[in-house]
Amino acid sequence: MAKSMMxxxxxxxxxxxxxxxxxxxxxxxxxxxxxxxxxPSQLAEVVNGPGIHEFVLEFVSESDDRVMACADAIGARPDDIALASRMLSRRD
Structure with missing residues (x-):
């Protein structure tokens, strides 16, 4: 996937x-x-809330090792995780 296109x-x-x-x-x-x-019960509320995507991407992006391991686990490129995180954290 091209860096600027997601x-x-x-x-x-x-x-x-x-x-x-x-x-x-x-x-x-x-x-x-x-x-x-x-x-765990509070997490259930967050999982069903509006900011879950940003929350998850922020957590994964905290560590390069975590990004690499998670990307491998879900069959994505680390760059795609970074791009998704940047895209969803924008407030424009």
């Missing part, structure tokens, strides 16, 4: 795949809960 839908799809991966990986889920300060 639809919001594609960015959301990447974030959704990342979320499913995180929820299925006990270590990542524990890290997410610890970083956010959320308990």
């Amino acid at each position: 639809s919001k839908q594609t960015a959301h799809d990447i974030a959704d795949r990342l979320l499913l991966h995180i929820l299925a990986d006990e270590e990542l889920l524990s890290s997410l809960l610890g970083r956010s300060g959320l308990n």
Whole structure:
């Protein structure tokens, strides 16, 4: 995928795949809960809320190692995760 060409839908799809991966990986889920300060029931509210895509992409993007591992796990390129994160964090 070209660096400058990604639809919001594609960015959301990447974030959704990342979320499913995180929820299925006990270590990542524990890290997410610890970083956010959320308990599991609060996480359920966030998962169903409007900012979930940005939340997930921000978490994954905190660490290059996490980006690489998650990209591999979901079959995406690390650059696509970075681009999705940038696209969805824009407020324009």
